[in-house]
């Protein structure tokens with residue numbers, strides 16, 4: 001019996017000791033370890049999501065200055081945007097505004113790619129206009145079509161048939177040019193520009209030195225020798241003018257691919 005008692009006591013002691021190892025303190029630690037394990041697994045999941053995100057949204061990745069070296073950002077940005085980026089260091093508000101402006105500009109340029117080419121008439125006019133080729137063609141009351149004589153700088157010459165609208169009629173009747181206007185600039189997409197006085201644009205009697213019976217106004221042509229200009233090769237509008245007098249080298253005064261007409 002004594003043996004049994006000793007064994008019982010031993011069993012009790014063992015039970016007590018093992019009970020101590022399950023003290024509330026140890027329990028807390030165990031729970032904490034479990035929690036840590038869980039949160040590490042959570043982090044792993046988050047990490048997986050984060051590595052996927054930049055692929056889905058490269059725009060965010062580009063804008064993160066911590067991920068890109070400043071030189072990389074400057075190299076990737078067009079000059080105009082780089083300047084804006086430097087300005088934006090001055091305040092957070094401008095950073096936001098400028099970023100929005102950049103995005104707006106991007107969408108604007110993609111819109112203009114889809115848009116039809118148009119000729120702009122701006123400056124001293126009551127009705128500034130942006131005209132597509134179809135809108136210009138629809139101005140049937142001011143269309144002028146004729147063989148124009150041309151003389152070039154090195155003495156080459158010839159006749160070319162043009163169809164277009166009378167420039168002065170366009171400015172006077174459609175754009176409602178101001179009475180105070182003195183100058184009209186015809187500006188091409190490549191920067192080529194011809195400036196004319198109002199009197200020169202008003203003139204309806206330009207000549208063909210080889211044919212005294214002919215008289216011409218300045219015209220904005222969209223068709224040459226029966227063929228329309230290919231819009232793929234630039235804005236399909238060309239300023240054509242006859243000669244002021246015999247010997248007038250008029251061909252260089254023509255302006256291909258007109259972008260805008262500025263009235264001053």
Ligand SMILES: Nc1nc2c(c(=O)[nH]1)N[C@H]1C(S)=C(S)[C@@H](COP(=O)(O)O)O[C@H]1N2
Nearest residue numbers: 152188189190192251252253254255256257
């Ligand atoms: N946009 C644009 N128009 C321009 C030029 C030019 O370089 N760019 N050159 C001018 C010159 S110098 C000449 S001689 C004529 C040539 O006309 P063509 O292109 O019908 O041959 O275009 C004139 N118009």
Ligand SMILES: [Mo]
Nearest residue numbers: 152153251252
């Ligand atoms: Mo020329």
